[in-house]
Amino acid sequence: MILIENCAIATVDAAGTEYSDGHVVIGDDGRIAAVGEGHAGRFESIRRVDGTGCLLTPGLVNTHHHLYQWATRGLAPDGTLFEWLTTLYPIWAGIDEETVSATTAAGLGWLALSGCTTSTDHHYVYPGGAGDLMAAQVAAAQEVGLRFHPTRGSMDLGRSAGGLPPDEVVEKTDEALAATEEAITRYHDPAPDSMLRIAVAPCSPFSVTGRLMEEAAALARRHGVRLHTHLAETADETDFCREQFGCTPVEYAERLGWLGDDVWLAHAVHLDDPAIAKLAATGTAVAHCPSSNARLGAGMARVRELLDAGVPVGLGVDGAASQEANQLGAELRQALYTARLRGGPTGLTAREALRLGTMGGARCLGREGELGSIEQGKLADLALWRLDDLGHAGIDDPVTALVFGPPATLELLTVGGRTIVEYGELRTADDRDLTRRTRRAHRALMRRAR
Numbered sequence: 001m002i003l004i005e006n007c008a009i010a011t012v013d014a015a016g017t018e019y020s021d022g023h024v025v026i027g028d029d030g031r032i033a034a035v036g037e038g039h040a041g042r043f044e045s046i047r048r049v050d051g052t053g054c055l056l057t058p059g060l061v062n063t064h065h066h067l068y069q070w071a072t073r074g075l076a077p078d079g080t081l082f083e084w085l086t087t088l089y090p091i092w093a094g095i096d097e098e099t100v101s102a103t104t105a106a107g108l109g110w111l112a113l114s115g116c117t118t119s120t121d122h123h124y125v126y127p128g129g130a131g132d133l134m135a136a137q138v139a140a141a142q143e144v145g146l147r148f149h150p151t152r153g154s155m156d157l158g159r160s161a162g163g164l165p166p167d168e169v170v171e172k173t174d175e176a177l178a179a180t181e182e183a184i185t186r187y188h189d190p191a192p193d194s195m196l197r198i199a200v201a202p203c204s205p206f207s208v209t210g211r212l213m214e215e216a217a218a219l220a221r222r223h224g225v226r227l228h229t230h231l232a233e234t235a236d237e238t239d240f241c242r243e244q245f246g247c248t249p250v251e252y253a254e255r256l257g258w259l260g261d262d263v264w265l266a267h268a269v270h271l272d273d274p275a276i277a278k279l280a281a282t283g284t285a286v287a288h289c290p291s292s293n294a295r296l297g298a299g300m301a302r303v304r305e306l307l308d309a310g311v312p313v314g315l316g317v318d319g320a321a322s323q324e325a326n327q328l329g330a331e332l333r334q335a336l337y338t339a340r341l342r343g344g345p346t347g348l349t350a351r352e353a354l355r356l357g358t359m360g361g362a363r364c365l366g367r368e369g370e371l372g373s374i375e376q377g378k379l380a381d382l383a384l385w386r387l388d389d390l391g392h393a394g395i396d397d398p399v400t401a402l403v404f405g406p407p408a409t410l411e412l413l414t415v416g417g418r419t420i421v422e423y424g425e426l427r428t429a430d431d432r433d434l435t436r437r438t439r440r441a442h443r444a445l446m447r448r449a450r
Contacts, residue, residue, distance in 0.1 A: 059117025
């Protein structure tokens with residue numbers, strides 16, 4: 001049992017309950033046994049954590065990532081999405097198990113250091129002879145200790161058939177579907193305290209056939225797993241959908257059965273009012289990736305309008321090659337700034353930004369009953385942020401300090417009560433080893449690309 005006390009607490013529950021000097025008790029089952037103001041009273045703990053000068057929040061939930069891209073960071077820094085993709089696709093054709101193992105471990109370790117306790121990953125590049133990439137991801141995630149929601153992505157629309165990716169990085173439709181089903185049956189754990197859940201994720205309208213989209217959705221629903229894809233990220237994509245399919249990206253998704261409360265869409269930047277209404281009516285969620293959208297010049301998502309319409313919205317860092325900082329904690333501030341660039345100083349509040357990164361992400365992943373808020377009975381996935389340092393001095397409100405201030409150091413990060421980060425250091429893996437492995441994978445991949 002662990003007792004965290006003497007800290008401010010933002011529970012992010014439905015009422016927005018906060019405590020100025022509170023406590024949380026973590027039971028031996030990895031769940032929250034108690035939360036409240038003042039001292040814990042009758043609870044006896046094996047370990048006591050003094051949170052003086054800290055803010056306790058739910059662990060952050062990352063709803064969109066491409067971890068393998070850590071091996072190609074810093075490339076095509078000034079291109080549009082389509083230009084960036086066409087530069088990197090040929091390099092990604094050389095990824096293998098070593099690449100994916102190293103980048104997954106590095107990316108998840110770095111996310112942990114920025115307050116993340118649950119992360120998804122959208123892996124959609126499966127070159128022939130690359131090895132068992134899903135197994136490499138799963139093993140790396142177990143090493144770091146975050147809850148992991150990898151998706152089995154896919155592409156089957158190569159350049160010769162009118163798609164954007166080169167033919168050497170796409171799969172045959174039936175093979176992609178078979179591999180997707182295998183990933184679900186082999187790895188998906190639906191238990192309430194699951195550390196590993198699989199989702200189905202064909203890549204995008206410009207890299208996937210309509211048949212794959214439709215049959216992947218049917219496959220996911222047969223197995224009771226969630227669906228994920230990129231949609232409406234850029235104006236180029238909107239133009240592609242109008243030219244190829246005679247409709248907008250959201251209308252195309254609806255036609256293929258890709259709207260529903262079991263779907264979350266990455267980006268959703270270019271939405272008109274009818275599109276937002278469709279997402280709200282169907283319960284379709286959005287993974288908002290403000291830093292990546294800014295890095296690629298893709299635009300600013302209409303987050304205020306999405307939230308006001310009732311669309312579930314979470315945060316994602318997106319791929320490490322289109323958002324090199326890859327810190328989910330910092331994405332809270334970026335989301336707030338982006339919303340205010342669109343809508344002025346009332347575009348998003350600090351507490352709304354924190355909700356995007358916690359309960360909003362949990363809703364995207366279908367885990368709002370287990371994650372995303374600090375409530376009795378929920379999983380003890382918690383982030384204790386130190387806010388009494390020089391960078392936060394003079395900001396009295398702790399949530400404002402966390403969101404508006406510089407990146408805060410983690411005093412403690414727990415997943416199911418297990419310590420992942422302590423005193424700003426990763427405890428489950430050696431970050432120097434992660435660095436060496438990733439550099440080695442990067443150099444090997446770039447050699448193969450020459």
